[in-house]
Amino acid sequence: MSLHQLVYLSQSTGKPGKDELAALWAQAKANNARIDVTGSLFYNGGWFMQVLEGSAATLASLYDKIGKDPRHHDLRLLYNEPAAFRTFVRWTMNMTNLEERQADKYQELIDIIEAAKTGRKIYGVSPAVTLLNTFKA
Numbered sequence: 016m017s018l019h020q021l022v023y024l025s026q027s028t029g030k031p032g033k034d035e036l037a038a039l040w041a042q043a044k045a046n047n048a049r050i051d052v053t054g055s056l057f058y059n060g061g062w063f064m065q066v067l068e069g070s071a072a073t074l075a076s077l078y079d080k081i082g083k084d085p086r087h088h089d090l091r092l093l094y095n096e097p098a099a100f101r102t103f104v105r106w107t108m109n110m111t112n113l114e115e116r117q118a119d120k121y122q123e124l125i126d127i128i129e130a131a132k133t134g135r136k137i138y139g140v141s142p143a144v145t146l147l148n149t150f151k152a
């Protein structure tokens with residue numbers, strides 16, 4: 016399998032509450048387990064940022080499906096590259112709601128999402144790469 020990693024940013028439609036985020040998370044986890052996809056989903060202030068890992072073909076159709084979901088819009092593909100290994104091995108889909116400020120990498124993640132929103136680089140690299148490196152360390 017040719018492993019790929021894909022990162023995108025999108026804007027949520029409305030302000031999803033805890034229950035809506037939990038439902039989305041459960042749905043993603045169940046589906047991703049079936050198609051051997053791992054990754055992480057971050058939510059903050061009306062913005063989603065998601066990492067998806069799996070075969071290139073699987074990610075292409077999953078990204079297409081996710082892009083049609085009315086719960087968000089304005090998807091911006093930030094990264095879609097081959098990878099030597101998975102960064103989120105343990106997670107069919109980890110979910111971090113930064114509005115609850117529970118993440119140990121809280122400030123770092125907020126900065127990455129802010130940079131992605133404005134198309135700014137962080138120390139010369141794409142915020143998507145910084146995001147992946149934050150967890151690869």
Ligand SMILES: Cc1cc2nc3c(=O)[nH]c(=O)nc-3n(C[C@H](O)[C@H](O)[C@H](O)COP(=O)(O)O)c2cc1C
Pocket residue numbers: 039042043044046047056063065077080081082083084086087108
């Ligand atoms: C921000 C966001 C992230 C999502 N992530 C995933 C995902 O990782 N995997 C997945 O299968 N569906 C994901 N979905 C849901 C899909 O868009 C779609 O609703 C779902 O896969 C349909 O599931 P079903 O085929 O079981 O009805 C996501 C939706 C949103 C809004």
